[in-house]
Amino acid sequence: MPRLDELDVEDPPNTQExxxxxxxxxxxxxxxxxxxxxxxxxxxxxxxLALGASNHLLNARNSPRYVAQVLQAVTAVATKLERTTRPFxxxxxxxxxxxxxxxxxxxxxxxxxxxxxxxxxxxLRDAVYFHDAKYAAHLNCPVVxxxxxxxxxxxxxxxxxxxxxxSAGATMIERRLIDWTAERLGLGIDSDGIFTSGGSQxxxxxxxxxxxxAVAGLRQDPARTGLRLPALLDTLRIFxxxxxxxxxxxxxSMLGLGFDAVISVPCTPDHRMDPAALAEAMAxxxxxxxxxxxxVATAGTTDFGAVDPLAEIAALAxxxxxxxxxxxxxxxxxxxxxxxxxxxxxxxxxxxxxxxFHKTFFQPVSSSALLxxxxxxxRHITYYADYLNPQSAALAAxxxxxxxSIQTTRRFxxxxxxxxxxxxxxxxxxxxxxxxxxxxxRVGARLEAEHDFELAAPPQLSTLVFRYRPRLxxxxxxSEDDADVLNPAIRAAVFTSGEAVVAGTVVGGRHxxxxxxxxxxATLEDISGIINxxxxxxxxxxxxxxxx
Numbered sequence: 001m002p003r004l005d006e007l008d009v010e011d012p013p014n015t016q017e018x019x020x021x022x023x024x025x026x027x028x029x030x031x032x033x034x035x036x037x038x039x040x041x042x043x044x045x046x047x048x049l050a051l052g053a054s055n056h057l058l059n060a061r062n063s064p065r066y067v068a069q070v071l072q073a074v075t076a077v078a079t080k081l082e083r084t085t086r087p088f089x090x091x092x093x094x095x096x097x098x099x100x101x102x103x104x105x106x107x108x109x110x111x112x113x114x115x116x117x118x119x120x121x122x123x124l125r126d127a128v129y130f131h132d133a134k135y136a137a138h139l140n141c142p143v144v145x146x147x148x149x150x151x152x153x154x155x156x157x158x159x160x161x162x163x164x165x166x167s168a169g170a171t172m173i174e175r176r177l178i179d180w181t182a183e184r185l186g187l188g189i190d191s192d193g194i195f196t197s198g199g200s201q202x203x204x205x206x207x208x209x210x211x212x213x214a215v216a217g218l219r220q221d222p223a224r225t226g227l228r229l230p231a232l233l234d235t236l237r238i239f240x241x242x243x244x245x246x247x248x249x250x251x252x253s254m255l256g257l258g259f260d261a262v263i264s265v266p267c268t269p270d271h272r273m274d275p276a277a278l279a280e281a282m283a284x285x286x287x288x289x290x291x292x293x294x295x296v297a298t299a300g301t302t303d304f305g306a307v308d309p310l311a312e313i314a315a316l317a318x319x320x321x322x323x324x325x326x327x328x329x330x331x332x333x334x335x336x337x338x339x340x341x342x343x344x345x346x347x348x349x350x351x352x353x354x355x356x357f358h359k360t361f362f363q364p365v366s367s368s369a370l371l372x373x374x375x376x377x378x379r380h381i382t383y384y385a386d387y388l389n390p391q392s393a394a395l396a397a398x399x400x401x402x403x404x405s406i407q408t409t410r411r412f413x414x415x416x417x418x419x420x421x422x423x424x425x426x427x428x429x430x431x432x433x434x435x436x437x438x439x440x441x442r443v444g445a446r447l448e449a450e451h452d453f454e455l456a457a458p459p460q461l462s463t464l465v466f467r468y469r470p471r472l473x474x475x476x477x478x479s480e481d482d483a484d485v486l487n488p489a490i491r492a493a494v495f496t497s498g499e500a501v502v503a504g505t506v507v508g509g510r511h512x513x514x515x516x517x518x519x520x521x522a523t524l525e526d527i528s529g530i531i532n533x534x535x536x537x538x539x540x541x542x543x544x545x546x547x548x
Contacts, residue, residue: 072112073112076124080120081129084132086134086500087128087130087135087498087500088126090495090497103118130519131519133522133526134500134501134526134529135501136501136503136516136517136527138516139302139359139518140516141360141362141363142362142518142519143363143364144363146416146422147362147363149419149423150417150418150419150420151416153415154170161174161195161409161410162400162401162402162407162410163401164398164399164400167401167412170412170414171399171401173414173415173418174401174412174414175399177417177418178192178195179191180421185350185355186345186347186348187350191372192374192378193404194369194370194378194401194404194405195367195410195414196370196405196407197368198365199247199327199354199356199368200245200250200251202355202368202370203247203325205405206323206325207248207255207325208380209352209372210294213377214294215229215232215233215236233257235289235290235291236257236290238257238294239281239296240263240273240295240297241265241266241273242267243298244327245298245301245329249262263285265281270458270460271301272307272309273308273309275313278295278313278316282322286320292317292322293322294324295317295323297313297314297326298326298328299330299334302330303465304459304460304463305330305459305461305463307331307343307344307460307461309346310346311346311349314350324351325354326352326354328344328353328354328355329355329368331343331360331461332359332360333361334360334433335355337433337434338430339434351372351374351377352371353370354369355368355371356368357416360436361429363413364416366413367416378403381405382404384403388402433518437462439522439524439527442524443464443524444458444464447531452469452471452535452538453466454467462516462518463516464514464517465507465512467510467511468490468513469483470539478542480510483510484511486538487511487512487513487538490534490538493541494533494534497533502514502515503516513534515530
């Protein structure tokens with residue numbers, strides 16, 4: 001195989017397109033007789049088509065083609081990054097829908113170069129680029145290069161993480177990373193877990209375990225022993241803060257409990273769950289004959305980055321026999337922080353924890369994990385299929401990861417984190433998150449000093465919730481109702497301009513703007529530029545409103 005520096009990045013000759021019919025494959029006429037024979041000409045066309053298609057299969061014979069085509073794609077992305085000067089172009093949905101709808105998917109393009117050129121028109125040109133310093137909207141991080149190396153490897157080898165006979169070394173790498181994460185969380189030697197697609201799936205699996213754990217407890221009552229699952233769900237309740245992630249409510253609904261099984265607990269002014277309010281809510285539920293199934297604390301709320309008082313909440317959960325889950329999808333990056341690690345100290349008391357590596361570990365989507373204190377509770381997920389993971393395999397200690405997962409087929413996403421740790425190290429990942437947290441503190445101080453912006457709360461991690469509410473000629477501020485109309489309009493106008501991307505949220509029924517800062521290379525000057533853009537846009541919208 002040639003060295004990379006000797007490769008021509010153009011495709012080897014492509015024989016498939018020359019014989020590919022225009023349009024979907026048509027059924028060929030059958031010969032009289034068996035009904036299964038084809039004419040020699042038709043048979044030859046199909047063989048030629050299959051042979052052409054086989055040139056695109058990744059194998060030893062096609063490895064030069066693989067390298068050449070992937071290099072073309074990498075070069076296209078690298079070139080785009082070098083030439084992109086803003087996070088977005090401002091394109092609208094109708095234009096993109098028309099552009100992509102015009103593509104004839106029945107007619108292949110002649111080669112990879114042509115396909116990548118088309119991709120520039122339908123995707124790359126108008127993608128939202130999270131690496132740009134003026135992207136400050138959602139929990140989308142710029143990704144580290146070692147993880148992209150892992151992405152390239154895992155996609156090509158294509159291990160499926162459900163069974164040992166499909167993954168071998170990949171299984172052991174994933175298990176080692178689960179142990180490493182659980183150790184950092186302080187969950188103890190009996191801990192375990194599984195990689196998932198994201199925080200929502202991790203939270204769903206945690207609450208599924210909590211539900212089944214609670215049901216097992218209810219069935220110890222002789223009067224309930226013979227009841228089927230639906231009859232046991234009516235009294236189960238989940239307690240979580242009013243600022244927790246919406247996936248808690250969605251999970252409750254999907255688990256057959258209903259949205260109203262989630263009891264929303266008020267927060268203190270710093271947007272952390274109020275332990276006194278939680279104690280009152282749990283006591284009231286118990287008096288009403290309800291069963292506290294789970295308490296979900298958040299370590300890094302989506303809007304405010306707040307970390308709930310984990311130790312106090314854990315004590316209350318334990319007092320009521322409720323499962324204690326910590327949603328650290330956002331705050332999980334604190335595990336590798338050099339300066340803010342202490343904020344996660346209470347995770348050692350949790351029964352289960354969600355961590356999203358594709359947020360504050362700077363990994364490409366998707367990469368998340370659910371960790372549990374006691375590996376035995378994962379039995380609530382296990383189902384043995386004779387063709388895939390028979391019970392005999394478990395008895396023989398064959399490590400089939402599907403035994404722990406609500407997914408069957410799973411990508412080897414753990415490889416991205418593995419290579420990141422082996423190339424960069426945990427401290428370097430933590431340093432990136434620390435920089436984002438420090439930047440948020442500096443931006444928060446800047447917003448507090450501005451006369452025409454209001455900061456909803458001091459930053460706790462790397463998010464800031466604020467709004468544009470200038471003083472009017474009479475000296476008073478823009479009214480609350482007018483600010484509710486103005487701020488979403490500012491966000492939409494800035495997004496359409498493509499000069500920056502910011503998020504929006506609602507606090508206390510009022511509309512706010514939001515920065516989510518995860519780019520360690522963004523500077524106070526960069527974010528100040530966005531603030532000035534928001535101010536100019538807001539002032540312009542107000543002038544037009546007055547003129548109208």
